[in-house]
Amino acid sequence: MIGKRFRRGAGAALGLALLAAGPAYALESAPFTSPQTSVTLVSEAAAIAPGEPFRLGLRQQISPGWHTYWSNPGDAGEPPSLTFDLPAGASAGELQFPAPERIEYGPLVNFGYENEVVFPVTVTPPADLQPGQSFTVRTDAFWLVCKDICIPEETSFTLALPVEPTARSDAATAPLFAAAEASLPRPSLWQAEAGFEGDRGVLRLSGDLLSPDAVASAFFFPAEWGVIENAAPQELRVGQGELSLGLVRAKGELPERLSGVIAVTDAAGSRSAYALDAPLGPVPPAASSTGGAGLPLWQAALFAALGGLLLNLMPCVFPILAMKAVGIAALAGRADRTIRLHALSYVTGVLLSFLALAGLLLLLKGAGMAAGWGFQFTSPLFVAAMAWLMLAVGLNLSGVYALGGPVSAGSGLAAKGGHAGSFFTGVLAVLVATPCTAPFMAAATGAAFAMPPAATLAVFAALGLGMGAPYALLAFLPRLARLLPRPGLWMERLKQALAFPMYGAAGWLLWVLTVQTGADGLLVALAGALLVAFAAWVLGIAQSAGRRGAWAGRGAAALAMLAALAVLPQLQAAETPQATMADAAAAEPWSEARVAELRAQGRPVFVNLTAAWCITCKVNERVALDTTATQEAFAAAGVATLVGDWTNGDPAIGALLQRHGREGVPLYLLYPAGSGDPVVLPQILTESIVLQALEPVARTAGQMPAPSQS
């Protein structure tokens, strides 16, 4: 509904306006007061123009513990109603209902409002009014207010407004109406479908902006009685680009369409509501958030095993396997037992690595950190380190240095040929598979959330078995290895050739990194790669040199590696998430200094504090900020837009939020040119809210700050 800060401010401003207003005309009617409520009829217009529609609002200030009702009051109650008595030729539209709250009462659930609510209604005066006349609105108002008991309240409001050639709004009530407008459900941006079978059903939304990171909770308020059980929990599932709510049928007849309002609370804790009208058909599939939650374990494990098998073909894993292939080729013609042991060692390595991953996942889950899990795999640090590892393995295959170097226990041991080597090849394969498999991992994480720990471990084990399956086959049928050609010089050539898939993988990872961090990150990663290559080369020399040079060479290699590791943290600094980069393309990044600078140049400044995971922010940008009308108005007024991206929790932005009493984004500040306090816009924007807020600010364009303030 209406933000607390906002409400208080509006109330104070309104009080002043009432004091200042003359006795005949007022922006707000005399209040109806009772112990439960204080209710007025309030006008957005200080003066109206003939024939020009304007907005009135039924404003309810509700005592603590009491509530009033939405258009569908839920299990009991009644919505407010106005019956207008207007001068001839005038007409009034329907009362508009802000998105309601869910109000529990015993086993019942009502839909309504607490604290304060404004119901806007549009009134169109007759066109033949003359400036200088007054226009008097009279309306009978009824509402029900309930706590544990219900009290119907009824009164009549009268409001007289002056008629002038052009309509005039008033700063005193503008924020009240802006807040009211922001609390109305917006048109849905998503495709909606719904269906019921028996007493269960699903409401499904699909379209962009929906993602597990963006939606924290959601509730569907049905427009009609009897379609769904109001008190039933609505099981929320959110996938990439989809959201579903589980619904329970109620006793009434099923209409042809399911209409109502969905209230979505995003990760930032801000709530926005959307009007839905979904055709009713077959039960749509629920969104895929919680992965294998409803899947029997054996099925989840089977699919995980298939997934593991497919991992063998992923670009990250393939080179490692190529390396392993060399080892297997070397085994051709060896005793069955040897081949079997090697294959089993490899599979064990893969399996234990996956179990270790699962264990880590469970630990994170236990620590309540699992939400961040998906990001670990897309961390630029991890990707850069993997690129360097690929490079190091490639250099090894190219023969720049020999085995057993400090590059990695895995690759070193892997190429050694022992059983430990096979085991660590398995470990390495899993390790390098991770950056390629983030999407799979994200889904696996989801599944893990919904499953008991033992089941999670089983699923991960199945994933490992799937990945190791080709080698397990080798273990059971060692004769297969005899089909491979005999070892010889071709193996050395093959090994050298296999260096190239490694370099290719390194190159691909660097590309991933540029997407994540931009050019600066690439520079850091390439500098590190240079150091890794240098280390490999020095190490190679040390290995071929006599005893004397060996230690110096190894020392130099170690130093180069340490230097490479030392540049890694630079990546963190260069980190800029992709999503916001694209969004903010047109806007400059926010800084306190830049705001001051632009204002000093006589430009109003619009500050948009947003985050990649903030669904309200994204919707606001789409419906209110990035629209042609808003952009043109900004351009006309010379407004500079600065975007503050809070995705990574920038402390400077955090401080700015805190100064405005906010715990999170979105926050919109419109600074007049020169000096003066910014206008704080509501958290939910519409085009008209932005344009109205812009009006007074636009007039300040070209203003320079007073010398004393600069």
Next chain:
Amino acid sequence: MILPITRRAALFAATALPLLPRLAMAGPAVGQPAPDFLLPDQDGAMHRLQDYRGKLLVLEWTNHECPYVRKHYGSGNMQSLQALAADKGVVWLSIASSPEGEQGHVTGAEAKELTVSRGARPEAVLLDPMSRAARAYQATTTPEMFVIGRDGTLLYMGGIDSIRSTRPADIERAEPYLRNALLAAVEGRPVEPSVTRPYGCAVKYAPAA
């Protein structure tokens, strides 16, 4: 791979959701046997559904202090419906489900006094301070009406009439759902509509035992 699977998983989950508590439990349904009840009346005599086999039965959830109930008693509408029922040999039971300390709670003596002072004509006022019958019937509002057939089948559930308001003046303009259902049941015609939106104050439920 895992992604395509989860869609199936979700579909599966959607159809196999665990049974939910609260009102989602099997409640009254028109055409099905009406839920049973066992409640004392204003004089302490026990009443249960099966006592009324062979008779048409009206259940009226009530809370005498609720403005929506007062609309129908204050205007005499409820009394005339009760008289119509008595006239047609239909048993009318008023049920007060508010627990002690909540609005609408009545003792036997208070129930008798209300019946006299309001000129009401229920066969009995059933006292349900534990809200057991309210839970069985998933009653949400006062007033809320049920009509049960001679064989114990639920024939009608919902509002007393079609206009959700506290204004007595609306009674005449409203479609009299209960009256229509009662007459249809008496005459052996199908009840149409058989499920309507009840309106009024929330039933004051006793905390679940």
